Amino acid sequence: MIRSVVRGFGAALPKRVLSNRELESMVETSDEWIVQRTGIRQRYIAGEGETTASLGADAARAALANAGLSAEDVDLIICATSTPDNTFPATAVNIQNRLGITHGFAFDVQAVCSGFVYAVATADLYIRGGMAKRVLVIGAETFSRILDWTDRTTCVLFGDGAGAIVLEAQEGQGGLADRGILTSQLRSDGSHKEKLYVDGGPSTTGTVGHLRMEGREVFKHAVGMITDVIEQSFEATGISAADVDWLVPHQANKRIIDGSAKKLGIPPEKVVVTVDQHGNTSAASIPLALATAAADGRIKRGDLVLLEAMGGGFTWGAVLLRW
Ligand code: UT7
Numbered sequence: 001m002i003r004s005v006v007r008g009f010g011a012a013l014p015k016r017v018l019s020n021r022e023l024e025s026m027v028e029t030s031d032e033w034i035v036q037r038t039g040i041r042q043r044y045i046a047g048e049g050e051t052t053a054s055l056g057a058d059a060a061r062a063a064l065a066n067a068g069l070s071a072e073d074v075d076l077i078i079c080a081t082s083t084p085d086n087t088f089p090a091t092a093v094n095i096q097n098r099l100g101i102t103h104g105f106a107f108d109v110q111a112v113c114s115g116f117v118y119a120v121a122t123a124d125l126y127i128r129g130g131m132a133k134r135v136l137v138i139g140a141e142t143f144s145r146i147l148d149w150t151d152r153t154t155c156v157l158f159g160d161g162a163g164a165i166v167l168e169a170q171e172g173q174g175g176l177a178d179r180g181i182l183t184s185q186l187r188s189d190g191s192h193k194e195k196l197y198v199d200g201g202p203s204t205t206g207t208v209g210h211l212r213m214e215g216r217e218v219f220k221h222a223v224g225m226i227t228d229v230i231e232q233s234f235e236a237t238g239i240s241a242a243d244v245d246w247l248v249p250h251q252a253n254k255r256i257i258d259g260s261a262k263k264l265g266i267p268p269e270k271v272v273v274t275v276d277q278h279g280n281t282s283a284a285s286i287p288l289a290l291a292t293a294a295a296d297g298r299i300k301r302g303d304l305v306l307l308e309a310m311g312g313g314f315t316w317g318a319v320l321l322r323w
Pocket of ligand 1: 311
């Protein structure tokens, strides 16, 4: 049986760090409020010349180097983003060009903060369906460019960055001991649109627009949706929370991460948290967290890793994989 196995990982962050203290001089907020309510201490902000595609390409190069591969070895690029360089062409195609290749194919996936989970699930289907052998799956965002920097309820929460993995078709036995993706569970419900959206777009206002969020409303739904989809992953595989080596959640808010882990019975020492360093980087947050924990030696070959995310739409989903 063909499995989609993680062969490499990489990350890229903008040069500029924006601390909570600096935000205190921009809007009426405090380091104390931000840390207490979200766990965020700093975030990275893209500067001149840094874009979603440039960060995505840097993360892709790092993932290829980590895998011991070159761009020539990849036949599909999927980029999860809600902040593309242009309305079209897709950021993934822009990244393909930056990597200097013209073979294969590339496209974007748009599921906001759940984008990376959606992209991994999509890549897995292309691999298991035989249409691709090696896929670069990238999450890349520059949310700083769609924030209303006068709105303290949103501008303190988000940051920019990119992360990537290389997924490769490898032969498995079909059991839970196989390396690779074991299950993906995806959900969406468009009736929640007004709780988290961008108030512009090509077909409505003709402008890019700004992010708008009813944070408390999103918060109310987050833990329940995340744990539901994780429980579906457990049911689909027969795996239980006790078997999970690492929970690598979407990094929106430390309180959501802690609440979800607690509800599932996953102890804090098995949860990868990077929201303090990166803020909420939407589709980039999971691959950034994965790259952090794999680079520092926490996530090791053979570990059972659980990814989960929830975001605008609403969209939500989980992926269970053996590293
Ligand atoms: O990644 C996609 C999914 N997004 C999320 O998961 C975000 C989900 N939501 C959250 O993380 C939290 O709801 C927030 C961090 C956005 C807000 O935390 P909260 O505990 O839900 O606070 P709140 O919205 O209930 O606001 C509490 C108070 C309000 O003042 P009043 O009405 O109680 O007087 C806000 O005006 O905090 C005030 N406030 C702030 N104060 C200082 C809101 N933003 C700020 C701020 N600094 N930046």
